[in-house]
Amino acid sequence: MVTQKTVATTGNLFVAEAIRQALPDVIPVYPITPQTTVVEEIAKFAANGRIDAEYVAVESEHSAMSAAIGASAAGVRVVTATASQGLALMWEELYIASGMRLPIVMFNANRALSAPINIHCDHSDIMGARDTGWLILFAETAQEAYDNTLVSFRIAEHPDVLLPVMTTADGFITTHTVDRADTLDDETARAFVGKYKPTHALLDFDNPVSHGAFAGLGGPYFEFKQQQRRAIDGSLGIIKEIIAEYSAISGRPFDVVEGWGMEDADVAIVVIGSTAGNVRHVARRLRAQGIKAGVLKIRVFRPFPTAGIRDALKGAKAVAVLDRSDSPGAEGGPLYFEVKSALYDLDHRVPVVNYVYGLGGSDVRTELIERVYKDLGDIASGAIGPFDMTYLGCR
């Protein structure tokens, strides 16, 4: 019998709770705004004996990920957390974690990158990690942050995946806002996550292995990368299976992409993270006015659910992609490229426009979303043509 507890607290504390329930063995971590309260909660768990995990308070994010790699290679379950500059400092280690096929789970509190220094939400940090070979999940709410974190362990440690997973939530908006969410009881959560069965563990002294060998000078670097690529491509089906299993237990069905009103939408907005709620709110109002508005939220960004996105958007007359980060000098933001690319193979052309919004925590008011839908309506009616990337809400 699954008993769930309804709790009102911050997204970060829900993430910390999921981490505790997953029974990690090692937690090397360094505090950074707005992830800090996750670390503080873990320190409380450690001080109060609520976790067996070895909590390692390292001196930098680079060392957090370095120690995570050492511990994961040792053959135990490892989790850490970071944000923004911390994720950027880990950059080389992110590639090493995925290249060594280590199933580390990391929470990222999505935050802008300096300069100018800023502590608030955008996706510049996480989008900088999009090619690192990690699986990347986005949460709209505290509930999603909790659920995503629990499923992340199962996905990472699946024998056909063995890749690190980033479970993310929007800085302050989701991490610090008190929200209502249901949590599983410890027993159910633990049974779902299960025991980690490592292969090639450093601590298996009967079968010594060397990790991190040199594969250059004509060695099989390229072939290793192909294996890695196959693993991340193949993970999409596995993620869906694990999500389905979790949904059955929790009673909260979800998917890698989630549509709202997409069945018959004329105008659709593609969005990731906390802004999805605002967009749905506006779409609902527009529907009441007879406008066929839809919302497509991407919950799993890596692997990119191309087919699901193409299917959901193929009937739309105009699509807007909201990017909470920019790719300066390029045509638009990173989400835009990937959505537009997904639509390229359709028999017909779906007009797609791009808005970069909310950088450095800049407010995303409903009027801005209404403006996007109005633009889409004008494109759909043929009143205007698609236009270049637009900074939305920039003063």
Next chain:
Amino acid sequence: MPTLKELTSYEDRLAGGHRLCAGCGASIAVRQVLLAAGDNPVVAACATGCLEVSTTIYPYTSWKIPFIHNAFENAAATISGVAAAFTGLKRAGKVDPDKKVNFVAFGGDGGTYDIGLQALSGALERGHDMVYVCYDNGAYMNTGIQRSSATPKGAWATTTEVGPVHQGKQHHRKDLTSIIAAHGIPYVGQASVSHWRDLTTKAEKAFAVKGPAFLNILSPCPRGWRSEPDQTVEVARLAVKTGFWPLFEVEGGIWHRTVAVRELLPIEEFLKTQGRFSHLLKPENAELLAEVRADVNAYWEYVSFMCR
């Protein structure tokens, strides 16, 4: 303490057939350290560098023990993660609480004095039960002899060239061993591949203490030092005999000299064995040589004072 004969009968944990250069001091240092690790299982981490790249060319490995290479600057952080995993498993009752495992990290001077100093300092402060070994050959040898903060004053390197304006490295060497000693960890030793008994005794002590230990081992690089490959041990011995590389240990905060040098040889005896110093011995560089000599003397006096 085992005899030399006994030590040579132990199984090598670093197999032969690796691709380090003839006369490389690093492999001598590693083998001596691992011989001293006793019967307990050993896990080794290694920073990017000569030792790593020459011993793990896929699909081969020279390491008969579990081994991990992560990146350049983080061997200390990486081994701290491995050690933390073991501690966590013990606490959770998943391994025998009496089981003892030796965790050791190897890094060159580039990966230790320079880019890895922060990660090393952090790992030492956290108190992991681990040994960090710096094989100090005084430059970035793997990438072609670029200067590091361990490169001695006046030494030629490919980034501290010798010309009419500059005569090799203009800055003196960082005293890493003292910096590590200032962390207040249980054991710190400065050793040389030329003094095997001193080195293996220090390694034994390093493995025996509970908590972090550090060894700084002078490991000549014939390629970078422009010295003869068959003279590696002799060159290292001259570093000790001239006072360039005093042998000492810091045990529980107390400094001890471990190898006495009754009468120091002139520094030129060490310098003249290596092409990287050849310009210092030219008459027109007498002033620079005097500066180098003064630096070596000052360091010797400092260590003597600390070991008084």
